Amino acid sequence: MALRLSLLLLLAILPCIVHPISAAANGRALAESVDAAFWLYEAWPRSQKPARARAPNGFAHHLRLGMGTPPLNSTFVFDTVGALPWAQCQPCVHCLPQEGAIYNPLKSTSFVNLTCPSAGGTGCPYNFSYGGDAFTSGYLATETLTVFGRSFKNITFGCGTLNQGYYDNVAGALGLGRGNLSVPNQLGVDTFGYCFAPRATFFFFGSPPQLVPNTIAATTPIVENPALPSGYFVRLVSVTVGPTSIDVPAASDLLIDSKSPFTFLEPATYALVREALVAQLKPLKEASSAACGAVGLDLCFEADNSTNATPPEVTLRFDGDANLMVSEYLVEMSSRRLLCLAMLPSSKGSFPVLGRRVLMGTPVIYDLAKNVISFQPVDCATFGATFAR
Structure with a gap:
């Protein structure tokens, strides 16, 4: 999947080049590592596995994944509209209450701060609005994400230091929308899906098997x-x-x-x-x-x-x-x-x-x-x- 140089949705970023050559190569490497496979997790009942999905209190479905090296397990909202994965980051200008510790880049050996020529080489700021008074802003960086037991390096994400009006004690959002920095695009996969249920929610990335023999869903x-x-x-x-x-x-x-x-x-x-x-x-x-x-x-x-x-x-x-x-x-x-x-x-x-x-x-x-x-x-x-x- 070709990487475009513009961020989509209500994402405002100073014009910058986010290492397009290395990003494309990283996408190919990720696609090879996925190898048309899937990652699957049954949300309920809970287990001791490092990744889990859940829908607390009937609100948005959440996914637990690891950020950084060593990985900090945190809870993220599953977001089919947002085009950027992001997490609350220390030091906070304003952060929202969340379950567990807020991610600290200084405690990760795999964190890399991105730079934008238009920003004078001092960083690559972003601002993402969800409408109303809900937004996140900070700077772009790359990090290792551990999803369902698999680690993926050099994933671009928003390190949010000023966050407001969102969420349900989560660390951030797993942006699955259409865009060059969305999670499916960065993982190099063309297919993903999910099935929401009260006690067993499933997610996958990659190519699913035929679900109903000898039939093709419209x-x-x-x-x-x-x-x-x-x-x-x-x-x-x-x-x-x-x-x-x-x-x-x-x-x-x-x-x-x-x-x-x-x-x-x-x-x-x-x-x-x-x-x-x-x-x-x-x-x-x-x-x-x-x-x-x-x-x-x-x-x-x-x-x-x-x-x-x-x-x-x-x-x-x-x-x-x-x-x-x-x-x-x-x-x-x-x-x-x-x-x-x-x-x-x-x-x-x-x-x-x-x-x-x-x-x-x-x-x-x-x-x-x-x-x-x-x-x-x-x-x-x-x-x-x-x-x-």
Whole structure:
């Protein structure tokens, strides 16, 4: 995969050259070391393995990996939108609370600070915004990362010394988005994927085996969006709710965001989905708008009589005939005795989002060489067992 000299997404860096020749050579070496293999880890139950993935408190899925030499095991958020891996670094101008020690470059023998000619040869600063008041800034460097027991040298990452408004006690983010400094690109792999589940989450990089014998899952093209070049967008064409088929009023490109628990649909599409669910989830009693607003959602039902209703099947249909059968579109708010729809209307000026909750239980595979994504027709247990053979 060719390395480009520009950073993507909302990443602002002073113009600089980040050793393109050595970076390309490093990518080839990494590709050879991966050798079309995969790295796999079952998140729950926890073990003493050096890498693990988890979804604490129902928020973003996390991955534990080692940074530096000797490796400092830290927890990172799994980020399909960000185009840069980054970690909080000492000394901090402002760092957020995190689980475990904050990475200190002075304690690693493999840390290398990068320099940019445009910065006068004194460093290579970066600034990465997640929107709102969430951002990270610092300088670029290279380090050895240990992922699932394998060590990879000279990985470029953001050493964040000024970080704000983010995260769930994590050390940083594992940026998997589209861009020359994203993790898949730096590892030299064309394929990666994952399967989110409440108690067993799987990730892999490399080429997976055929998951269902004698079948090929339908794929949907990755749509590029100049407003967010690092994002993986897929085009939604229709939604079915039980027997009701809903055509999307206009082309709607959804951003796949592993950090977002909820899916955000264009308001017109959302309104039709909501209407169909309310009609088909009777005899559930719809909760008041105040009760829904208290949990930050738009449609909730009183959970007292939820056993008397059978939720209809919901399928999202994408360009290219790729279907995503959604089983986890209702979330129980047990503290408030509510059963809520894990979807919302997108707001003006924001991207519609395909969030993590609707992807639960479905293997998602990114083929970057073919520029397509597939939703595999197997569950997470089958997905994990396939790799364990």
